[in-house]
Amino acid sequence: MADNEGLTPRVFIVRHGETEWAKLGRQTGKTDIELTPLGLKQVLTTASHLVGEEKLLDPAKLARIFVSPRKRAQQTLQGLLGFHLNTIQSNGIEVTTTEDVAEWDYGEYEGLRLPEIRARRKEKGLDEEGKVWNVWGDGCEGGEVKDQVKERLDRVIAAIREIQAPCMRGEKAADVLVVAHGVILRAFVMRWLGYPLEMPLNMMLAPGAVGVLSYKNNSVDEPAFHVGMALPVE
Template sequence: MKRLLLIRHGETEWNALRRLQGQCDIALSPEGEAQARALAPLVASLAPGLVRSSDLRRARRTADLLGHPAAEPEPGLREQALGDWEGREIAEICAESREEYLAWRAGRFTPPGAEDWTIFRSRIRQVIEEAFAAGPDTVALVCHGGVIRAALDASLSLSPSKIIPVGPASLTVLAHTGSEVRLEAFNVRGQDLVLDAPD
């Protein structure tokens, strides 16, 4: 069995302000750095044999703080491009059209100039398939909340409308049994994770 560790970057100042980042290259906040350090022991306990990271600095810095400064940069792991919505506060967008925001969050609306959900999901599917095909039994991908939602949609047909927000510096685990992909953990931020519990 192969495992894929999907790790969202730590919090940024824009996250704290509920400002959409998309592909804007925003750094971690001090809180985000602390969150990444706190997650490091759990990631280390899962011993990934390969670590790849989005090339945006909030993900690269998270990989560094997790103990993987040499993580392979992977542009395919970038967050969804949000076009005209990048840099805007969620409250401002909702004041204009809450329906459009909720439809975007559900994968059914594309903001002006943004990457369509189906194209984004396809990009992430390719990265996930390559990660599962890589040599090591456990591969870690340090990425973004939207990437994790797209990975769950692409791998498990779990619609983004059915997924709660992915927490900063959290761990989601997918396992490939050889015949199917299954969700083993979601949004984990603790120090211990049991992946082989008895039925």
């Protein structure tokens, strides 16, 4: 049976726009940094093209929103939905601000660039000869490890599936929006598909970008992601 994209619920994942630290390649977890002017423009441009009635992300079809508590994510949500956000909330659609979708806690690596982290670990003898550190498998000193991240993301995914399971054939609006951060959203995709976080799967998600997850064959037991998605036909 072919997927019915007009009916099957979707999960939109949106990365916040550019920040000064992201622009410099500095690991940004708990640091509460705001969007740059360009970062806000990235979000507004995404919104103008993709958000609205009969567009890719139709606010009228949302059943729930999850957003990171960090300023950069909160600003992104406001810029993305604009006036739609007040309507959504007045209609009783829950907007959940939660640490469960906050960025990976980098601990002692906060603010460092990738080469600096790897050099630091080499000096401390934390990595075997020839091994290169990556956050997915190794976690962060004083911060989170993969199992902690997996636990909180799995909690969100379980809540989403509970919302969407009764709506696999469009019984009611059940799209979900998650506004968060680059690394945690890539981890979210891994867990959505049931993959371990350390499994090698190169992914990219640009600042202000939108990814789309859903299900094959209108089945909640077949989570999938859209490699490409056509825009709605007017």
